[in-house]
Amino acid sequence: MLSKRIIICLDVREGKTTKGVGFKGNIDIGDPVTMAGEYYEQGVDELVFYDITASSDKRDIIIDVVENVAKNIFIPFSVGGGIRTLDDMYKVLNAGAEKISVNTAAVLNPGLISEGAKIFGNQCIVLGMDAKRVEKTGNIPSGYEVWINGGRTPMDMDALDWAKKAQDLGAGEICLNSIDADGTNEGYELTLTSLITNAVSIPVIASGGAGNCEHIRDVFVEAGADAALIASMVHYGRYTVSRIKAYLAERNIPVREII
Amino acid sequence: MISIIDYKAGNLTSVGRALKHLGVPCVITSDPRIIMSSERVIFPGVGAAGKAMEVIKSQGLDKAIHNVIAQKIPFLGICMGAQIILDKSEENNATCLGIIPGVARKFPDVGIKIPHMGWNDISIERNHPLFKDINPEAQFYFVHSYYPEPGNHENIIATTHYGITFASVIGRGNVIATQFHLEKSGRNGLRILKNFSEWNGEL
Numbered sequence: 001m002l003s004k005r006i007i008i009c010l011d012v013r014e015g016k017t018t019k020g021v022g023f024k025g026n027i028d029i030g031d032p033v034t035m036a037g038e039y040y041e042q043g044v045d046e047l048v049f050y051d052i053t054a055s056s057d058k059r060d061i062i063i064d065v066v067e068n069v070a071k072n073i074f075i076p077f078s079v080g081g082g083i084r085t086l087d088d089m090y091k092v093l094n095a096g097a098e099k100i101s102v103n104t105a106a107v108l109n110p111g112l113i114s115e116g117a118k119i120f121g122n123q124c125i126v127l128g129m130d131a132k133r134v135e136k137t138g139n140i141p142s143g144y145e146v147w148i149n150g151g152r153t154p155m156d157m158d159a160l161d162w163a164k165k166a167q168d169l170g171a172g173e174i175c176l177n178s179i180d181a182d183g184t185n186e187g188y189e190l191t192l193t194s195l196i197t198n199a200v201s202i203p204v205i206a207s208g209g210a211g212n213c214e215h216i217r218d219v220f221v222e223a224g225a226d227a228a229l230i231a232s233m234v235h236y237g238r239y240t241v242s243r244i245k246a247y248l249a250e251r252n253i254p255v256r257e258i259i
Numbered sequence: 260m261i262s263i264i265d266y267k268a269g270n271l272t273s274v275g276r277a278l279k280h281l282g283v284p285c286v287i288t289s290d291p292r293i294i295m296s297s298e299r300v301i302f303p304g305v306g307a308a309g310k311a312m313e314v315i316k317s318q319g320l321d322k323a324i325h326n327v328i329a330q331k332i333p334f335l336g337i338c339m340g341a342q343i344i345l346d347k348s349e350e351n352n353a354t355c356l357g358i359i360p361g362v363a364r365k366f367p368d369v370g371i372k373i374p375h376m377g378w379n380d381i382s383i384e385r386n387h388p389l390f391k392d393i394n395p396e397a398q399f400y401f402v403h404s405y406y407p408e409p410g411n412h413e414n415i416i417a418t419t420h421y422g423i424t425f426a427s428v429i430g431r432g433n434v435i436a437t438q439f440h441l442e443k444s445g446r447n448g449l450r451i452l453k454n455f456s457e458w459n460g461e462l
Contacts, residue, residue: 001379001380001420002375002377002378002379002421003377003378003379003398004377005377005378040445043445045377045378070273070276071276071279071280072280074277074280074442074443074444074445074446074448074449075400075443075444075445076400076402076440076443094272096272096273096276098273098443120305121305121306121307122374122404123305123374123376123402123403124305172374172376172402173376201372201373202372202373202374203372203374203376203377226372226376226377227377256378256398257396257398258445259394259396259397259447
């Protein structure tokens, strides 16, 4: 049976892993290459690196990180943050990443998804989406609005419509982040996650809000997510991947065991 | 030396990195002469079958691959490499290499998410040297929308269930191919790559 995936997210700023709350107040917590190695040994299913510096002049730093991760870690990993062109995608994939996550650039230029999918394959293109709960309006019938620029700029664009459109354009997967839940440790946004997983036929990674194992169980069982993104739960040593997987396995949720 | 066939698709380098990590010498090449004179050959990959076959033919790689198989050189297909060795693919309606009889089919619409993406089990139907020391409970990383459907049951080495039960490992003589990505399947994937690097092509 296909396992539910546990994905660890490492926000990388100028070569260091950082962690913030609600996109603000980031502090450095370690070396991304070392941390990636430890999580690989613990049995994480996938890794995501977000280049939160995200400016093209600093691009080489994340490429270095990707190359060093790829030398020793043999599970899929994706890279997001500041990817604006097909050339950016090519560099990241060539450095050893399995997938590329596009967010702001895809909203501003949806052709980036279709072009990227055509050249590198659908499975390489992950739509990263930051959504925030708002009043339902004519432009936002689902009540969830797409924000860009790392959660700083509202787009008056409906999150559900955008997810469906991105799938049609050729995205192979959606990484759905709730701005409301992000960094709270109070659980994923289950309503938003269900809304999107029920509307698309590509896998959905739930992101934002994981604070304990029950939250992960809920997003799989109640909201139908295919994968759960976690960060602070493991970054501060409160949980290990194996402890999370043992919890899920006891509740009959299919997870990959390390054997 | 293992040749990794370069057919201009993405992701060729990750198989090379995995072999390097294992200390197994390899070269990424599209030169038919190098491929035909190597000890072992890997056809990795992602991408679309139509595009892959176009490049294979234009570079004369089809003849090189047939020559490798005829010479009994151990040949490993990964992902796309498990599909292009069949007769044809429903993807782009491509005519493939015809090394193992069968067709690559699209997953049916039976309420499953496509692509089949993530870690899944395999059931080994037939013992094979590549699966030496592999725990039967091990899971492997899959990413694909099409799956191999060999015409002969004896070419099915292992199966996987995702909406339907499909052949996730196929083989015949010195040819073996996995639909899952060995280079992204953690230590079990590396173990199979290591086993391949030691396999003489005999069953």
